[in-house]
Amino acid sequence: MGKGNILSLLILTLVIIIFPIVIKDTYLHTIGIFAGINALVAIGLTILMGYAGQISLGQAAFYGIGAYISAILSLHFGLPVILSIFLALLVSSTAAIILAIPALRLKGHYLAVATLGFGEIIHIILHEWGPGGPSGFGDIPKMNLFGYTFTSTNDYFYLVWMCVVVIMIFSLNLINSMTGKALQAMHGSEIATQTAGINLTKLKIKVFILSSIYASLAGAMYAHYVTFLSPSSFSLFHSVLFLMMVVIGGISNIWGGIVGALIITILPEVLRGFKEFDILLYGLILTLFLLFMRKGLVPMTIDTYKRWIHR
Amino acid sequence: MDSQITIKIKNISKSFGGLKALENVSFSVKTGQIHALIGPNGAGKTTLMNIISGLETADSGEIIFNDKPINKLPPEKRTKIGIARTFQNLELFGEMTVLENVMVGMYLKYETGFIKSGLMLNSVRKVQKDIITKSLNILDYVGLNHRKNEYAKNLPVGEQRLLEIARAIAADPILMLLDEPAAGLNIRETKNLSILIKNLKEEKQITLLIVEHDMELIMGISDTITVLNFGKVIAEGDPLSIQKNPDVITAYLGEED
Numbered sequence A: 001m002g003k004g005n006i007l008s009l010l011i012l013t014l015v016i017i018i019f020p021i022v023i024k025d026t027y028l029h030t031i032g033i034f035a036g037i038n039a040l041v042a043i044g045l046t047i048l049m050g051y052a053g054q055i056s057l058g059q060a061a062f063y064g065i066g067a068y069i070s071a072i073l074s075l076h077f078g079l080p081v082i083l084s085i086f087l088a089l090l091v092s093s094t095a096a097i098i099l100a101i102p103a104l105r106l107k108g109h110y111l112a113v114a115t116l117g118f119g120e121i122i123h124i125i126l127h128e129w130g131p132g133g134p135s136g137f138g139d140i141p142k143m144n145l146f147g148y149t150f151t152s153t154n155d156y157f158y159l160v161w162m163c164v165v166v167i168m169i170f171s172l173n174l175i176n177s178m179t180g181k182a183l184q185a186m187h188g189s190e191i192a193t194q195t196a197g198i199n200l201t202k203l204k205i206k207v208f209i210l211s212s213i214y215a216s217l218a219g220a221m222y223a224h225y226v227t228f229l230s231p232s233s234f235s236l237f238h239s240v241l242f243l244m245m246v247v248i249g250g251i252s253n254i255w256g257g258i259v260g261a262l263i264i265t266i267l268p269e270v271l272r273g274f275k276e277f278d279i280l281l282y283g284l285i286l287t288l289f290l291l292f293m294r295k296g297l298v299p300m301t302i303d304t305y306k307r308w309i310h311r
Numbered sequence B: 001m002d003s004q005i006t007i008k009i010k011n012i013s014k015s016f017g018g019l020k021a022l023e024n025v026s027f028s029v030k031t032g033q034i035h036a037l038i039g040p041n042g043a044g045k046t047t048l049m050n051i052i053s054g055l056e057t058a059d060s061g062e063i064i065f066n067d068k069p070i071n072k073l074p075p076e077k078r079t080k081i082g083i084a085r086t087f088q089n090l091e092l093f094g095e096m097t098v099l100e101n102v103m104v105g106m107y108l109k110y111e112t113g114f115i116k117s118g119l120m121l122n123s124v125r126k127v128q129k130d131i132i133t134k135s136l137n138i139l140d141y142v143g144l145n146h147r148k149n150e151y152a153k154n155l156p157v158g159e160q161r162l163l164e165i166a167r168a169i170a171a172d173p174i175l176m177l178l179d180e181p182a183a184g185l186n187i188r189e190t191k192n193l194s195i196l197i198k199n200l201k202e203e204k205q206i207t208l209l210i211v212e213h214d215m216e217l218i219m220g221i222s223d224t225i226t227v228l229n230f231g232k233v234i235a236e237g238d239p240l241s242i243q244k245n246p247d248v249i250t251a252y253l254g255e256e257d
Ligand SMILES: Nc1ncnc2c1ncn2[C@@H]1O[C@H](COP(=O)(O)OP(=O)(O)O)[C@@H](O)[C@H]1O
Pocket: B016, B019, B021, B039, B040, B041, B042, B043, B044, B045, B046, B047, B048
């Protein structure tokens, strides 16, 4: 991990610690929690898309599997929350293997459509067979760790963002390791990657599993924080939102996942003041981002900074 | 006798639709030799390279590497047992640096799983350092050290071809397949390439199978030459006998306008 990443991690940690102390507004803490949950999904999606060169339009499915499985296991089967989360990650990993199978054969648009189909299937399953069907279910147990039950907004803010920091450290290590280089190589040339002695099948399955684990961890956090779930939170719309986060933050840098998640989560709240024009403005801002910041916010900021230094 | 043969191509045939790209091709590459595979465009040379490295499957026939049939092995396994290659249509990792391209070539020897890598265990860190040192040595060897931090896509063709060779060296192969390594190179670059190829044979004890159109290069470095025309072997021998072979002369003259 380079100096820039270590410095960024330190700043992030500092901001996380200070934020709830300086800002007392619970409403802002709540937005912060949702931004953190989204960031978990976006970091995984950045690795999958930006580094490994795959695509997923079904990431909300893993998010939903994480949420539903963990909620059902802790609510209906009385398992400890932490064990439920762990099992949810296992189930999600299995689903990721199923999704990775088409990815072994498909590329680009075809893979996008296949993952979209996968997302829809999971959405329909939650809709038809999930507890409470389309209207969902509540009373999901709160997060509980070593006998301590997380209740306040503050608790969840720190929990979620601590997960983001840990996942970020793990991801940065991974990206900078030989495994990360193999993933990038696969993006560059599959033929050359294979003839360099790398098993593409294994690598693709593993990176899909990784991104599904991040997404389902986020889903579980969501379930035990909100304590109410319905299928509408895990639709294609949410998969597209995750995709937006990654693209706007910058697909070629995992910090882009966090920045994108912050923007996509906070923007609608800021625009709320514009009443009926909010959707219009939201669309306009996103379009401007895509038009003028193709590479995404983080990579463009880094480029600008480098140019400024070399002046 | 067979123990002196690194790779044996046995009755390989391959069709694309109605087109017979390879018909009953057989020849052997002796251990420690530079073996050239020449022939006019479309003769089937690249197709044979792809079959040897596992990117294409033959319709019939067998590939025997170090006395073992390898037909059923996927490409990555073939590299692991000692067959590395370069590509006629350069297949570099363009968005990665020159150094990283070589490092990827070494992955097969030092694979660390996702979890170990993510936790950046001490063992992983050590391996990483080791890989960087060795990769830099290889870049030195092919003369690309001054380019190590540049993106591969930004190199001129000549250096891209060298980088492909460097990445193949990184896999520490027994047999290296080079598909038109001199294409797009100027005279000086070609001269350096011929020295590098000889060094691969003499210093690194790598057996080489080379596809190439540059006759001066081929005649200068090859121990044995096999000539392919329309998917069939039409001649085999040392450079002198090939130059005099009437069939070879017609095949080549027939191609020129
Ligand atoms: N994937 C393919 N599909 C169809 N035809 C192919 C394919 N690959 C090669 N060919 C054809 O097979 C013949 C041999 O090609 P190739 O092995 O590339 O020749 P060389 O490398 O000797 O120039 C050519 O006629 C070529 O058009």
